Amino acid sequence: MIAPARNAPVSAGRGRFTLFFSAGRPSVAWARLAEMAAAAQASGSNVRYDDDSPFTTPHRPLQPVLTGPSRGNRVMVVRSLSTDVAGDGRSPTLPMWEHIAVALGAGTDVYAPLDVTQLASRRDAVFAIIGRVPEDAVPDSMLMLADQILFVDERPSVDPAAPLPEIWPRSFDHGADHYVALRSLALRCLEAVRPEPEPDITPEPPPTAPPPAATSVLAVIGSSDDSDKIVKAAARLAAQLNAHWQAIYIQPPNASYLSPGERDAVQRALALAEKLGARAATVPCLNIAEAVAQYALNNNSRHVVIGVHSGKPWERWPQHLAEMIPALELVMVPIASRRWALTRDSQRLMGHITGYALALGGSAAITALGLATYPHIANVNIAMLYALLVLMLARHFGRLAAGWGSLISSVTFYFCFVPTYQTSTVGDVQYVVTIVALLIIALATGNPTAALRDQAREAVDREERTRSLYELARALSGVLVTEQVAKITEHTLYSAFRLHTRLLCPDEHNQLQVVSNETTPMTIDHAFAQTLFDDSEKQVFALTRYHDNLLYLTLRASMRTRGVLVLQPQPTDEPELFGRERHFEACASLIAIALERIHYAEIAQKAVLRIESERLRNSLLTALSHDLRTPLTALIGLAEGLRMEQGRDKLERAVVEINEEVERLNRLVDNLLDMARLQSGSVKLKAEWQSIEEIVGGALYSLRYSLSNHDISTDVPVSLPLLRCDAALIERVIANLIENATKYVPHGGKIRIVATQRNDALEVGVEDDGPGVTRDQERVIFEKFSRGSVESPIPGVGLGLAICRSIIEAHGGRLWLESSSGGGARFVFSLPLDESSPPMDLTSIESDVADNRAPQTQQPSVTSPASSYTQPPTQPSLQERS
């Protein structure tokens, strides 16, 4: 098929340069060129072949062409652009491609074949694919010069005997071997010179292909030492195409059998890929071609770089891949063949040896059984036993052991049980059927059962991984502290994979610090982690590295890298860690998201706090300027008055007023200090068993002078239980509430303090018969610096109620406002009662003290009634009070 890869308009007077571009198939290109030349000749053009004669020297040979009968009808057919055209005395020997421009300028059309193997810039790639290159190269500028490029994209099935100019060595006409790779190379060359974005090169894109938005390059690496070459080739290609690229390791189901050396090679290659800017991943699979195809489709990769083992010609997956997605461009990099099974993990070898040994032992046992019971068990049944043995071997040790088993079985069966007893001629053909059947069983069941076993194990494994991810996601969703993240990570990964983890998070100087406080010893290379972290900050994605048997994963979140997660496998489980990097990366991104969420939650909280404290500061300043100045002004006035006053009465009154103002100032300062202490969290509750009656009494006593104008009554039953609280603080609450009431109740008004037990809480209410509180005021009354009315003669900055609420809430209680029955306000607070709270029933405690101590009471200070404290306080007693 010929696809016009380029078709530029020709400027007047200039010849048209048509390139027949091929991919390792010069014979095909030449065939097409010859066809077109013949067609041109048939239509009357003057077609000349470059080796015809006149072209032996650069000046003369062009003559006949240039003087051809009519412009535009002269066609020069070039057999090879790289052939040297010998010069005469005046001009040096130059390759043919140097003459093309002259010919075109003279108005001659030029037809020339060009193979991708000839291109100068692709020599490395060609060498990598086919192992040799033509001696002479043609510069890439020829592709640019061509007005028309016809890509002769034909499968190698066309007639291989097509005529080829003798200057083309046959050896460069490649068959099917490297066609796929050379073709994609050729297509990339064309893409590089193609002016239009998307010419129709491919016959038809596969319907499943994603829209070609941004294509990417995919490097598929293996466990060979040479995997670096694949990575480097992919990096170069990606740079040329200016595309993203990925490097994947396709992990076969039995990856745990990789030797440490092979694992290192894979890790090295993946690390190199990341360093070169790729996204590296490990993809578990059963079928390599399918896995690569799926990954390429998912990532919109049009270029796939793969390694080709020269030592493994039977590896057919690249072909399968090419058939699956014809649009894929495969770049093949030759790599050294893998080392052989004996160098691999001893585990695998042991498996084989055990299989062989069992095959030997099993068949010996069956033979012995058969011989012992010789006449009683039919030969057919003995054969069945052999078949059973082979099946078991196939199931547990794979095809090789089963084959070995079937061979031994066949031989022993033949020599021991076939009727021509102890002869070596196969007398009875029907036993051949038995032997063949045994072999078929071995071969047919060997691999499927082994694969099924692997698949089942893989499925269980995957299920476990998925579950651990779910668990991690769920556990992390509600976390609020970084330490919790560390704990959850450790717990989840340990229970799922027996992995120890360390979480490293950056401090404010971007230095990583260990967050987890687990006791398991783990020597983390902090410098390495720090470097990884710094690297990750510059990248857009997470990094995963092995270092000293530890796996380091950066926690990359949307805004920045949030830290580094270090995984330490149990020493025996180390191979299990390998190949699960993708899973751990998923875990890492969950952790990163959780950390980022915590980070922003903290920021948001800080912002709210800042705004709040700013607001508070402003209202504090406003309130203080009013409330501090009022008593100070009064004090100054009164003091000056004192200086002038003479009368004894007036003097006394002034002194009393000064005292009141000072008291007011003092309370204000007290409240401010209390608020500051409560806000800063420096107040520690000194919780002790307290009687509410005593606290109410203390509060009333402390206010005894300012309560003289009001009618105070209390209703505090003596039977109320003790409660655990800080007496000084609760006394302050009650005093504040009472004082608050006195501010709003007119002289002579009633204030009532009522304490009751309600379920498991103690309620204390301070009610008055004042004007009450309106709905609007109710809402803001507990806010700091809010008062009943903004400018009022009633002193106070509105701190009292805010302090009360802080104190009550610190005790786990509640403070609220109700309307009292008399229409006034009723402030109520409730404090939780402990279940173990001792009752106020005195008799229960002293009963036995009284009995035991009565004779000793002459020396009270010496007695030690310690025994009375061991008495349960709830024990009832009927003595003493009667």
Add this chain to the structure above:
Amino acid sequence: MTRDNASIILIEDEPRIRQFVKSALEAEGFTVFEADTVHRGLTYSGQRKPDLVILDLGLPDRDGADFIREFRQWSSAPIVVLSARTLEEDKIRALDLGADDYLTKPFGTGELLARVRAALRRHRPSNEGQPLLSFGDVVVDFAQRAVTRAGEPVHLTPIEFRLLTYLCNHAGLVVTHKQVLQEVWGPTSSENTHYLRIYMAHLRQKLEQNASRPQHLLTEAGIGYRFVQ
């Protein structure tokens, strides 16, 4: 009680406060020596053998508690402590170290003089040998171990009586919970404060007019109790 010649050492670094405390005390007939550091206070105390010390807890050179500790090694003269309101722990510590009473700044001269008198009275007990004490309508007969209220006998349990006796012996002064527990219940029982609450409540029920507004058996929230006559 003669207090004309009682000498008082005032250890306070704030000159204004020193001045008004001194003039108030001198007006009552006390002899006052001033000191502004713990060091000087200790020196003067050694020289003057004061009948009472008024000590500010926040002094520039050393903690006031150090003064109490050293002073108590050789003198049992009463100490009245001055402190800021917010430092309950300091007060309790000072009291437990051997201070006799405290005053919270700011305080009035009336309050100060009352405490000083109470402390001196406690130190030179003039009512020892006087078996009767009365407050409100209550009369306590220590010799007979009998209490009457408005002439009616009041039954007190042995512990209640011991508690009342202890408080009466420290009339006018604050006693910490720890001190009461140790004196009334014995040295091992300083943690069981809830027994104390219950006994105090009961004592108030029996002796006060209104137990929730006591006039004699007062509470010093967070610190202890104070009995006033």
